[in-house]
Amino acid sequence: MTSDSTGYKNHIEKTAKLKSGEISLKENVRYFLERIKKHEHLNAFNFIFDEDALLQAEKIEEKIHSGTHGKLAGMVIAIKDVLALKGKPLTCSSGMLKDFTSLYTATAVRKLLEEDAIIIGKTNCDEFAMGSSNENSAFGPVLNPVDTSRVPGGSSGGAAVAMAAGLCDLSIGTDTGGSIRQPASFCGVLGLKPTYGRVSRSGLTAFASSFDSIGPFAKDISDIALVMEVISGRDSFDATSARNEVPEYSLNLDDITVSKGNYSGKPRIGIPKEYFSEGLNEEVRDVIKGTIEKIKSQGFEVRDISLPNTPYCIATYYILTTAEASSNLARYDGARYGFRGPKSQTLKDMYVDSRTSGFGKEVKRRIMLGTYVLSAGYYEAYYRKAQKVRRLLKNDFDRAFSEVDLILTPTAPTTAFKLGEKSSNPLEMYLNDIYTTSANLAGIPGISIPVGNDSKGLPVGMQLMADQFDELTIMKMCRYLDEKI
Numbered sequence: 001m002t003s004d005s006t007g008y009k010n011h012i013e014k015t016a017k018l019k020s021g022e023i024s025l026k027e028n029v030r031y032f033l034e035r036i037k038k039h040e041h042l043n044a045f046n047f048i049f050d051e052d053a054l055l056q057a058e059k060i061e062e063k064i065h066s067g068t069h070g071k072l073a074g075m076v077i078a079i080k081d082v083l084a085l086k087g088k089p090l091t092c093s094s095g096m097l098k099d100f101t102s103l104y105t106a107t108a109v110r111k112l113l114e115e116d117a118i119i120i121g122k123t124n125c126d127e128f129a130m131g132s133s134n135e136n137s138a139f140g141p142v143l144n145p146v147d148t149s150r151v152p153g154g155s156s157g158g159a160a161v162a163m164a165a166g167l168c169d170l171s172i173g174t175d176t177g178g179s180i181r182q183p184a185s186f187c188g189v190l191g192l193k194p195t196y197g198r199v200s201r202s203g204l205t206a207f208a209s210s211f212d213s214i215g216p217f218a219k220d221i222s223d224i225a226l227v228m229e230v231i232s233g234r235d236s237f238d239a240t241s242a243r244n245e246v247p248e249y250s251l252n253l254d255d256i257t258v259s260k261g262n263y264s265g266k267p268r269i270g271i272p273k274e275y276f277s278e279g280l281n282e283e284v285r286d287v288i289k290g291t292i293e294k295i296k297s298q299g300f301e302v303r304d305i306s307l308p309n310t311p312y313c314i315a316t317y318y319i320l321t322t323a324e325a326s327s328n329l330a331r332y333d334g335a336r337y338g339f340r341g342p343k344s345q346t347l348k349d350m351y352v353d354s355r356t357s358g359f360g361k362e363v364k365r366r367i368m369l370g371t372y373v374l375s376a377g378y379y380e381a382y383y384r385k386a387q388k389v390r391r392l393l394k395n396d397f398d399r400a401f402s403e404v405d406l407i408l409t410p411t412a413p414t415t416a417f418k419l420g421e422k423s424s425n426p427l428e429m430y431l432n433d434i435y436t437t438s439a440n441l442a443g444i445p446g447i448s449i450p451v452g453n454d455s456k457g458l459p460v461g462m463q464l465m466a467d468q469f470d471e472l473t474i475m476k477m478c479r480y481l482d483e484k485i
């Protein structure tokens with residue numbers, strides 16, 4: 001990938017230039033702050049921390065010169081406004097939390113700060129991360145920088161746009177059903193959803209706790225590798241965070257060889273036929289097929305595979321995530337924190353009034369759906385059944401990963417659609433997640449890589465999924481594609 005006007009292409013180059021004095025960190029932060037201002041119309045940021053960022057730049061610059069700096073020294077990062085940063089607003093782009101300030105810092109964000117990253121601001125998103133277009137935000141929609149009449153994707157639309165428009169070095173989003181990968185695809189940047197449990201969720205406002213993952217957007221895979229090394233790992237504040245050792249991703253990107261059981265060689269790639277059926281836009285299909293041909297010509301073993309339970313992904317995802325959301329969002333009742341409806345006379349009125357005017361339409365739709373599937377008469381028919389299907393989907397992937405190392409699919413069935421095009425039809429909106437929810441249901445990692453454009457010049461993203469905790473194979477393949485294809 002080519003260098004942009006910052007004068008460096010990744011953090012390794014930036015660090016060298018900071019050390020040699022070729023660039024000043026304060027100037028660099030000013031450059032981003034000016035760019036953010038110039039791109040205000042995209043509405044990518046809910047909050048900008050200009051003073052803090054400049055102050056940090058000064059301190060970190062000193063550390064760089066005295067050689068006491070951390071791994072991410074001076075990396076300018078934007079975080080999605082569902083992640084806590086002590087003393088700063090945490091709104092989840094919701095009217096419910098519009099005046100809420102974080103009392104502590106999310107583990108992932110704390111780890112970034114400990115390695116001397118600079119947090120430049122908090123990015124816009126769909127309310128409580130529910131959506132595929134970033135149109136469900138109390139701060140208004142985010143625009144796609146490639147074509148401002150189009151959506152950036154969602155729910156981490158602001159984070160994807162901050163990256164695509166060059167407003168920071170890297171951004172952090174969250175992915176419950178595709179919210180990192182789909183906006184990465186629509187905006188033409190890299191976006192990685194790690195294995196469930198790889199990154200602590202402490203300080204991430206819960207949407208669907210058994211699905212939520214925190215991950216980076218970037219332009220260069222080496223930056224993703226570096227940040228994943230920092231934010232991954234066990235955390236006593238999140239009982240579901242994994243104890244698995246965190247590999248040194250950034251030092252292992254260049255060797256494409258993978259070793260698994262008796263196999264050692266280039267990653268074997270599976271193409272699931274269910275992801276290329278009707279509903280996939282012709283131009284997206286052609287770009288992905290073209291990339292598959294190029295991969296084949298480089299001597300990779302590419303084979304057709306089947307993930308037979310794929311047709312049930314969307315239904316299963318929307319039953320389980322709405323159930324979890326209805327339970328997680330029960331805490332916003334106007335009593336303890338967040339918005340309180342002003343005209344309440346009785347306790348019940350207060351609950352009703354606060355929740356009716358505090359939440360937006362999509363969030364209320366999901367709370368109602370979730371309450372319904374968990375209700376006494378329907379629990380067995382919907383929730384329990386969906387849990388079983390989730391297991392079957394995981395089995396599909398286990399079977400596939402006994403033969404292949406990576407699964408390649410389109411990230412989304414279309415390129416970025418027009419603002420307003422799907423907002424009146426929730427089902428059509430949900431279908432945009434058709435290729436991404438499976439990774440969250442199975443808890444496996446997935447990335448979206450920009451691989452071309454359609455005839456309108458809109459970016460097309462290709463998804464690579466790997467087995468649980470095998471982010472490294474995804475990253476290696478991404479490096480290979482960047483350098484050789």
Ligand code: GLN
Nearest residue numbers: 129131175176177178179
């Ligand atoms: N678009 C999906 C949804 O609306 C995914 C959201 C997400 O990953 N946070 O639920």
